[in-house]
Amino acid sequence: MLTTPPLSLYVHLPWCVRKCPYCDFNSHEGRGALPFAAYVDALLADLDHDLPLVWGRTVQTVFFGGGTPSLFPPEAIDRFLQAASARLRFAPGCEITLETNPGTAEHGRFELYRAAGVNRLSFGIQSFDDGCLKRLGRIHDSGEAEAAVKLAQDAGYDNFNLDLMYALPEQTLAMAERDLERAFALQPTHVSHYQLTLEPNTVFAARPPQGIPDDDGAWDMQEHCQALLAAHGYAQYEVSAYARPDRRCAHNVNYWRYGDYLGIGAGAHGKITLGAEQTVLRRWKIKHPTQYLVHAGSAQAIGGDDRIEPARRPFEFMLNALRLVDGFALADFEARTGLDRAAIAAPLATAVAEGWLEHDGQRVRPTDLGRRYTNNVVSLFLDD
Template identity: 70%
Template sequence: MLQLPPLALYIHIPWCVKKCPYCDFNSHGQKGALPQDDYVGALLRDLEQDLPLVWGRTVTSIFFGGGTPSLFSAGHIAAILDGVAARIRLRPGLEVTLETNPGTTEFDRFGGYREAGVNRISFGVQSFDDGCLARLGRIHDSAQAERAVKLAQDAGLDNINLDLMYALPGQNLEMAELDVQRALDLSPAHISHYQLTLEPNTLFHARPPSGLPDEDGAWDMQERCQALLAEAGFAQYEVSAYAREGRQCQHNLNYWRFGDYLGIGAGAHGKLTLPAEQRILRRWKTKHPDAYLAAAGSPQAIGGDEALEPAQLPFEFMLNALRLGEGFDLGLFEQRTGLGREAIMPALRSGQIRGWLAEEGDHWRPTPFGARFLNDVMASFLPD
């Protein structure tokens, strides 16, 4: 039987100063003044429309993603959080993350964000090499990135994540190592370190940049940077996530453990467990900001609903859970999918024989070999 998992809230703010050539998120370059007041109202109407799906439940984390949420003023972020708190129960002391572009930050905003209820900042640094940043199309330089992090810390925000990318155009192993070291010098609580990929429907996919490291070069960067992070006391708890003790991102852990999340905002996605109906629902909102603003709170703002079929659930669960170094318990699979463990045992045994998966009682996790070929491991759980 399906059991209710924790519930998170994702809030999408779709605007950015300039669309980066590698970005495949629903983001739109800013043209003139942002409709902040109108968008706050639209978000709250959107939430109200979804509330019947989650009556009586408590939100355990909130994440503002984008786009660039830090384009919104502290007052508008406060209005969103106050409006959310007036409509749904929030767990006391819950993690509230705001994604931030280092090129759009000011000291007084960090103090205002903290007063509004934000207690975790995620900086999209990507690199501390100005040449790499320029080739990535970023609007900030390394000095601005360092200054922004220090401003946030001075404002009393100590739960800080730095996003870093590797295998960048023109990057070599020494440059990748230096990026990690400069990040560590800023004493963040969390570092996300992931490889640049050329996603479909991006400028980089249509016109790949020159100077990209080959597969072996990228692997060398990953291994060396993993070692640097481990030496500095950062435990790798997910494929691309490293944290000091007790500073794992609770919002993302909920995703990876196949928890539930409401998604509000233009193009936002949600996943909700409905035990009374014994089904799991995915819902997403219309993508374009203008269309969303015009329709938020009405059925026209719902881009689609999809009830996951039982045959899809093993892959959907593993797509998340196998990203975690800790792996998963069979009991968690049963609770989060409503399926018996026999639905995945053949694929688990096959993965064990291939050296991809390790068994410890009812607990399964990827081996180091399996972690290197994780896409193949996940694909083994696809329906026939």
């Protein structure tokens, strides 16, 4: 039997100042005055439309992603959160994260986000090297990045993430190390540290920049930086996520544990367990903000619905759960897929034989080798 997992709320705010050449997210360069009030109205209409999927359930986390959510004024975030919490039960101490671009930080703004209920920030720093930032097409420099974090700290934020990338154009191992040292000086509670990849349909994919480190160089950076993060008290708990004790991102952990989430906003994706139907629904919204503003709250705003049949659930589950260093409990696999653990016995045995996974009869964990070959491991669980 499928058991209803924890529920999160993802809110997509699609505009940014300038589209970065490596970005494959649903983000759109803002031109002229942005329709903040109208977009909040659309979000609430969208939420009302999806509410029947989650009647009576409690929201454990909220995440504002983008785009650049910090383009939205605090009063717009406040209005949305007040209206959403009147429609859905928010758990006490609900983690509420806002993604923030240092280039949009203003004095006094963080105090107002905090007053609105945002209790966690995620800064898209990417690098503290001005040359790297310029090559990445970022709108901020290293000084603005540090100033933005300090403004947030002055506003009372003590729980925040810094996004950093490595294997950047013309980046050396020493430069990647310096990025982390400057991050440590700001005392974040969480660091997301991930490799630059050339995603399809991006400027970088069409015109790759010069000087990207080769695979060996990228691997050297990864190993060296992982050791540095550990030495400074940041424990790796996911492929690219490192946290101080008790400061893991609860929202993302819910994704990786195959939890549920409502996705509202242009291009937002959601995943909901429908207990009465004993199925898993994936729903996504139309991508373009202009069309979304017109259709939000109606069936026309739905880009698609996909019911995940039992045969596909092992792959979906593993695609998420095997990103976690601690892996997963077999009991959770059964509860969140509605399948007996016998359904994965054969591929699990193969992965153990290859040295990619280990399990003690209760939990399954990726080995160090398995974490290097995650795609190979996950592919074992594909439905033939």
